[in-house]
Amino acid sequence: MPISTDLSAYGWIPIPVVCIRNGDGPTAVLIAGTHGDEYEGQIALMELARSVEPSQIHGRIIILPALNYPAVEAGRRVSPIDEGNLNRVYPGKAHGTATEMIAHYVTEVILPLADVVVDLHSGGRSLEYQPCALIRPSADRERHRQLLELVKVFSAPVSYLTDGNGGGGNTTLAAAAELLGVPVITAELGGGATYRQKGKDIASSGVRRLLSHLGIRKDREVAVADETRMTDVPGREYYLYAESDGLFEPAVAVGVDVTAGQHAGYLHSFCRPTEPPIALSFPASGLIACHRFPTLTRRGDCLYGLMRDISDN
């Protein structure tokens, strides 16, 4: 990525790309490091990049293990160069900020090559996530069927359909890919800006099953897919937000089923220590997808996200 600063007028920032190609066949694009403080996917893809022999594959695997490289280098969700959140600036701009340029390159150069994209995320510094895979529902029936098939092959413990109503909307990679007809499997693998072995194992086995399913790399060693629990997020009422500043004391862990009205925890006011804390309750029934990781909370922060079970037929 070109960069022109006080100390590097004609400089560039290297963003690692690993391309492994052999013969004819489909192209899988595997991405991590869209957010720099999400680690399971970064490590899983570096391992994969080291382990694939070109002679084993039919087609092409493009691995971008640290897509927003400045954010990865800084261990941050957003880029320290422009404070840009890569999954909120798609389709990007050719002559935009650093982060917008990366999004533009993905939209214009990478996505048109892809038959499938896997974008590996985690909760980062602010969230703890139930490991899960996400697909963006498609208005095109055939593409929607294909997305459901692929997410079942990926087979995270939970899969959910979301149009980005909790954040992102039409500014995400999945939204840009939908316009180009490219299926995207996004995964959330843990959180708290740390590494979880379980999340990395889900990413590694899911990616290997997808490569095998697409005929790019037959892999007899990878475990067969488990049943995945299908869910969706119908709307904003499946999120609970902080209505004032305070210290968040969650009552329920991620991955637990709750009912509407159930006690969700407390928000303690650090400026009014003798007042009782605000008692929180869940706005809907469902499975806890994520909760806020840091205790210190500001008005407007997301405290919980919920998912609802669906049947997918």
Ligand SMILES: [Zn+2]
């Ligand atoms: Zn992320």
